[in-house]
Each structure stands twice: as C-alpha cells, then as structure tokens.
Amino acid sequence: MTQKTSPAITVVWFKRDLRLQDHAPLHYAASQSAPVLPLYLFEPDMMADPHHSDRHWRFVWQSLLDMQQQLNAVGAAMHVSYDTAADFFTRLASKYQHITVVSYAETGLACTYQRDQQLTRLFKTLGIVWQEYSCSGVIRALSTRRHWLRNWQDVMTAPQQTTALNSMHWLTDLSLVTRLPKALSHPLNRPNNAMQTGGETHAHETLQSFIHSRHQHYHRHISSPLKSFNSCSRLSAYLAWGNISIRQVYQAIVIPGSKLPASLRAFVSRLHWHCHFIQKFESECEQQFRHINTAYAAFPYRDDDKSAQHLNAWQTGNTGIPMVDACMRSVSETGYLNFRMRAMLVSFLSHYLLIDWRRGVQHLARQFLDFEPGIHYPQFQMQAGVTGTNTLRIYNPVKQAQDNDPNGDFIRRWVPEIAHLPNEDLFGPWQMPPIAQLSLQQPIPQRYIAPVINPEEVIVKHRELLWQWRERDEVKHHAKRIIARHSNPSPR
Ligand SMILES: Cc1cc2nc3c(=O)[nH]c(=O)nc-3n(C[C@H](O)[C@H](O)[C@H](O)COP(=O)(O)OP(=O)(O)OC[C@H]3O[C@@H](n4cnc5c(N)ncnc54)[C@H](O)[C@@H]3O)c2cc1C
Structure with a gap:
C-alpha cells in the first residue's frame, strides 16, 4: 500500500484555458499555502471523440510547451499525463491526503459533461474538493438572461487576475509525469507551418499586431476568404484554447474614455457574441x-x-x-x-x-x-x-x-x-x-x-x-x- 504523503495540495487542472495569466483558478491557488500542481490531462476519451483531430492536440501541446517555458523560469513544471481523469485523480488520492482541484467550468461536449458528472461522484468518495470558476461571463444553470449582459460587462471591466508565478509554492514531484505514448507524441511534435502555433506568447503577439495595424481593413475584408487571413484578428484559436482570455483582449482594446474606430467597435461586438453563443450552448446543450x-x-x-x-x-x-x-x-x-x-x-x-x-x-x-x-x-x-x-x-x-x-x-x-x-x-x-x-x-x-x-x-x-x-x-x-x-x- 502507498503511504500518503504531504498533507495538502492544490491541483490547477488546465483544460481549454491554457495560459498562466488572468486565470482565476491559478490565482486562487497562488493565494493558498498548499503546494500547487499545474496539470493537463490528454484524456483518451476526448482524443477519440470525432470532433477532434491531430491539429487540436498539436495546438494544445504547443500551448503546454509555452507554459512550460514560463514555468522553467520559476523552477516549476507542468504535469502532463495521458490518462482518464478518473484514473489520474484516483492515483493522486492514494498519494496525497487533502486535495483541492481548481478549474474553469467547461462548456463542452456531451463527453466532457459526462466526465464531469462521473468525477463529481468520484471526488465525493475520494474526499477531493473541486472548485470550478465561471469562464468569460458564461454562467452555469442560468435561468434567465435578464442580467446576463450587465454581468458580462462587469466581468470584462473587472481587474485581470495577475499571478506572481515566482512567489508560488510549486509541487515539483515529477514522478507524477507520465510519458506520452509514441503514437500520440509523433503528431504533436510534427510542425505544421500552414497553421497557427499555439501558446500564450503567440496569442499576445497576434493581438498586438491586430491592434497596431491589421485591424484597419477589418470590416472591409471580413468576408473575403483571402484577405480575412490578415485583416481579421485571427484570435479565435487562441480564445478557443484559452491562450488568452476574452477580458485580456477586451481590455487591450477598450480603453475607458477613448473612442474606438469603427473597425474595432465591430470587433468588440464579436467578443460579446463569442460569450453569448457559448452561454446559449451552456443553457441548452441538447x-x-x-x-x-x-x-x-x-x-x-x-x-x-x-x-x-x-x-x-x-x-x-x-x-x-x-x-x-x-x-x-x-x-x-x-x-x-x-x-x-x-x-x-x-x-x-x-x-x-x-x-x-x-x-x-x-x-x-x-x-x-x-x-x-x-x-x-x-x-x-x-x-x-x-x-x-x-x-x-x-x-x-x-x-x-x-x-x-x-x-x-x-x-x-x-x-x-x-x-x-x-x-x-x-x-x-x-x-x-x-x-x-x-x-x-x-x-x-x-x-x-x-x-x-x-x-x-x-x-x-x-x-x-x-x-x-x-x-x-x-x-x-x-x-x-x-x-x-x-x-x-x-x-x-
Ligand atoms: C458554421 C460556423 C461554425 C463556427 N465555428 C466556430 C468555432 O468552432 N469556433 C470559433 O471560435 N468560431 C466559430 N465560428 C465563428 C467565426 O466564424 C469565427 O469565430 C471567426 O471566423 C474566427 O476568426 P477571427 O478570430 O479572425 O475572428 P474575428 O472576426 O477577428 O472575431 C474576433 C473573435 O470574436 C469571436 N467571433 C467572431 N465571429 C463570431 C461569431 N459569428 N459568433 C461567435 N463568435 C464570434 C471569435 O472568438 C473571434 O476570434 C463559426 C461560424 C460558423 C458560421
């Protein structure tokens, strides 16, 4: 039988929020005294789901490498495992006595919803506490849209959650890292120059180039299949995988007291659509x-x-x-x-x-x-x-x-x-x-x-x-x- 060690840990479980800044669960973890384990799971069920393809997992992998680069500077490591969430957390619970898992609530497919239901039951039996944070103003079990827009505005204008990575207490027990199977690591490592590269760094570079110059012809070129490659923001993949938060984008553009050009006004309304549509799906996932x-x-x-x-x-x-x-x-x-x-x-x-x-x-x-x-x-x-x-x-x-x-x-x-x-x-x-x-x-x-x-x-x-x-x-x-x-x- 494995001896349970360390009294308490906090696991920051990253999913579609692959960044280290303006990240509510990480921000919370930083405020706790327990050591922090940053975790990403390549879940076999999710990877087999027919909505996904290698390009998605490659983007995720690139995002994780970017996070790792930042964590290297503070002597920490991303823990990446190819595992079902149930198996991973059961193993973890055999090692650590008090586990708190913090993550964003995911508005996902039926497979992630079922996984979350299964995990809620499992965590109860394992004594794991799970705290979930709402993402970009999208609210679980919302009964009416009456105050939704005001709440969204509040979320967009609230201060960003900046985390000082160097003052955190990281868990550096690398024995938790499982090697990725060869069949998986091959496509992940194969570069594809025709596609955008994942990662927080690329997300911010893309945002800056849009703000500084590319936005100028935004609404004139938005419907052109060719010109949109340059004139649209191209932030969608970074937003979808959480390399950047909607609030970070919003606040980089909407400066209180200054008037936006028409192109950027049109762009900001789409940031709102982004969350509006996700809320729609969250409220009726059938x-x-x-x-x-x-x-x-x-x-x-x-x-x-x-x-x-x-x-x-x-x-x-x-x-x-x-x-x-x-x-x-x-x-x-x-x-x-x-x-x-x-x-x-x-x-x-x-x-x-x-x-x-x-x-x-x-x-x-x-x-x-x-x-x-x-x-x-x-x-x-x-x-x-x-x-x-x-x-x-x-x-x-x-x-x-x-x-x-x-x-x-x-x-x-x-x-x-x-x-x-x-x-x-x-x-x-x-x-x-x-x-x-x-x-x-x-x-x-x-x-x-x-x-x-x-x-x-x-x-x-x-x-x-x-x-x-x-x-x-x-x-x-x-x-x-x-x-x-x-x-x-x-x-x-
Ligand atoms: C059939 C269909 C499927 C789509 N599937 C997706 C998808 O899986 N993921 C996705 O991010 N977008 C999807 N869109 C919306 C839209 O086409 C893309 O968000 C946009 O083309 C991405 O390019 P961009 O980042 O340069 O957009 P920009 O025009 O620069 O817009 C900025 C951001 O606003 C959001 N946005 C823009 N247009 C819309 C819209 N119509 N509805 C909701 N949000 C929007 C996106 O997050 C986008 O990154 C879909 C549209 C259609 C018609």
Whole structure:
C-alpha cells in the first residue's frame, strides 16, 4: 500500500484555458499555502471523440510547451499525463491526503459533461474538493438572461487576475509525469507551418499586431476568404484554447474614455457574441444532438446513397462548385476559414445538398483549429436555418465567389485544376458554353462541368421548401420559446 504523503495540495487542472495569466483558478491557488500542481490531462476519451483531430492536440501541446517555458523560469513544471481523469485523480488520492482541484467550468461536449458528472461522484468518495470558476461571463444553470449582459460587462471591466508565478509554492514531484505514448507524441511534435502555433506568447503577439495595424481593413475584408487571413484578428484559436482570455483582449482594446474606430467597435461586438453563443450552448446543450427548434425534426432531408456521395464530395472539396471546394480544401490545410465562408459551406450542405447539418458538423469541427463547441453548434444550426428565429440566409456559392473573390485568387490557389479559366467562367464553369470550351488550351476537368448538383436548378425547389417550413405554426411556436430562453431582453 502507498503511504500518503504531504498533507495538502492544490491541483490547477488546465483544460481549454491554457495560459498562466488572468486565470482565476491559478490565482486562487497562488493565494493558498498548499503546494500547487499545474496539470493537463490528454484524456483518451476526448482524443477519440470525432470532433477532434491531430491539429487540436498539436495546438494544445504547443500551448503546454509555452507554459512550460514560463514555468522553467520559476523552477516549476507542468504535469502532463495521458490518462482518464478518473484514473489520474484516483492515483493522486492514494498519494496525497487533502486535495483541492481548481478549474474553469467547461462548456463542452456531451463527453466532457459526462466526465464531469462521473468525477463529481468520484471526488465525493475520494474526499477531493473541486472548485470550478465561471469562464468569460458564461454562467452555469442560468435561468434567465435578464442580467446576463450587465454581468458580462462587469466581468470584462473587472481587474485581470495577475499571478506572481515566482512567489508560488510549486509541487515539483515529477514522478507524477507520465510519458506520452509514441503514437500520440509523433503528431504533436510534427510542425505544421500552414497553421497557427499555439501558446500564450503567440496569442499576445497576434493581438498586438491586430491592434497596431491589421485591424484597419477589418470590416472591409471580413468576408473575403483571402484577405480575412490578415485583416481579421485571427484570435479565435487562441480564445478557443484559452491562450488568452476574452477580458485580456477586451481590455487591450477598450480603453475607458477613448473612442474606438469603427473597425474595432465591430470587433468588440464579436467578443460579446463569442460569450453569448457559448452561454446559449451552456443553457441548452441538447443542441449537440437535435435541432434547437424541434419542429424541424421531421424536415425531409435527403438520406439516400447519393446524399452520402454528395456529403463525401463536400467534405473532401470535390463538389465541382469552385468556391465550395476552395473553402473546404483551404480549411483542411490551414485550419482557418472566415465567418462568411463557414456560413456558405453550411448553407451549401443544408440548403443546396439538402443534407441534415448533423452529418457535417463533426467534419468541420475537426477542420477548424478554433473548434469551440459553444460557438460551433449554435452557429451551425443558425446557418442551416433550423432555429426559426433568424432570417433564412441561403448563400449562393457563385455569387459569394463573385463578391468576395472577384479576381479569383482564392479559387485559383485552392482549385489549381481550373486556374486557367478566365474570371467570367471561373466561378461557375458548368455554365460555359461547349463552343467556348473548345478555345481553352486545357480542358475543364469533368467535375467542374458536371458538379454534384446544378446550384441554380436545385435552389429554386429547395428555397420554396425551406420557406414553407419557416412559415409553419409549429416552427414559429418553438421560435418564441427559443427567443425567451436565449436572447438578452432590452434594458427597457
Ligand atoms: C458554421 C460556423 C461554425 C463556427 N465555428 C466556430 C468555432 O468552432 N469556433 C470559433 O471560435 N468560431 C466559430 N465560428 C465563428 C467565426 O466564424 C469565427 O469565430 C471567426 O471566423 C474566427 O476568426 P477571427 O478570430 O479572425 O475572428 P474575428 O472576426 O477577428 O472575431 C474576433 C473573435 O470574436 C469571436 N467571433 C467572431 N465571429 C463570431 C461569431 N459569428 N459568433 C461567435 N463568435 C464570434 C471569435 O472568438 C473571434 O476570434 C463559426 C461560424 C460558423 C458560421
């Protein structure tokens, strides 16, 4: 039997909050006399979950290395283990007598919710105390949105929780570190220059470059799939994995007494949306599995073999619709896509292919480096048009290309097989008359002459169906419930 040692320890359990500053649990731990164990768990169940892919774990790994760099300076070490939370804490409890675990409350997927329920029961039997902190103004078990906005403002303007790492009492019992399995450490260590690198340092550099110069064309370039790479903040992955807090970003931009340019005002409203959407998911997490407007349960989505082929074409960027394919190939390579093009991909799936959004939601989660369940699910449902509360937006992929990639640079970059087409034919090559095709030096690949669907033809029928559903009494009835549950009442 192992002898229990040290009377008390505090474990700071990092999850999607991979930073060392403005971190409430760490700040609390620093105020205690017990030695502090900074912990990250690579949990096998989470890693096997189909929303995640190597790119996420690599970003997490890079974030941990960044934290480790900072901890080196104060003689401390991150404790990283490949373990289920239940096994890890059971082992820990066999060694230490009084354990307090501090962490942020996670607004996660069903798998993290179930883990948390299991842990609550386990901690009770092991005598472990678990203190959870709310994250960015998102409140657990919120019954009304009446005071939510005011509370969010209070959280954003409250002083940051700065922690003096060098005056903390760290637990340096390195025997707790488990080696990561080879199969895991290989993809983690493989660099990928096409994607953003995780870590607190990179997060702050990205924020500074946005504030100093990149924000200037923010709202002019926000819908351009190419220009958004530079003109949008690119903070989403850092926010999703907690390399920087929303409050740190907010306070770096909103300086009391000074007027913000329009670009930064537009940006700050999105920081609010970030938390608003997560609160929505926190308050109704069933959204992971069903339409938020349950009246859509019987919507006649396609479910035949052909739809499976079309889904595959959408996922792999081989639909034959240039803008759809360019977006899918780009996000697969870079992990990033701007808002408008994400919305267009979902619209194409749900409105043009008439495929249930649930069949595509995990695929895009795996592609987005910034995958954040609390934003991803509500946004996916909104763009698929199954809320009944928002205007139905059907994004025509040809028009989106003409408006947001007028010179075709983005499409040519990602769909090189049609790069030789003149601009007027690049966005919808199937419309090119056969006689005009004869004058091309290189033929158009068959896929772009006969795409999986003809968008102009199918959308006429689908638009009518979608609007008919939108106008149903049952849809409107459920929409009222959604608005009452999830919208912030006006101050009056
Ligand atoms: C179908 C779909 C799925 C999405 N999934 C995610 C996701 O998993 N994770 C994610 O962070 N964003 C998601 N978004 C929202 C948005 O597309 C991204 O936040 C944004 O493109 C990230 O780029 P940026 O950091 O340069 O954004 P900026 O325009 O610079 O915005 C700054 C921050 O505000 C937040 N934000 C911006 N737009 C939105 C929005 N519409 N809703 C909520 N928050 C927003 C993000 O945290 C973002 O980092 C999704 C949008 C759609 C349509």
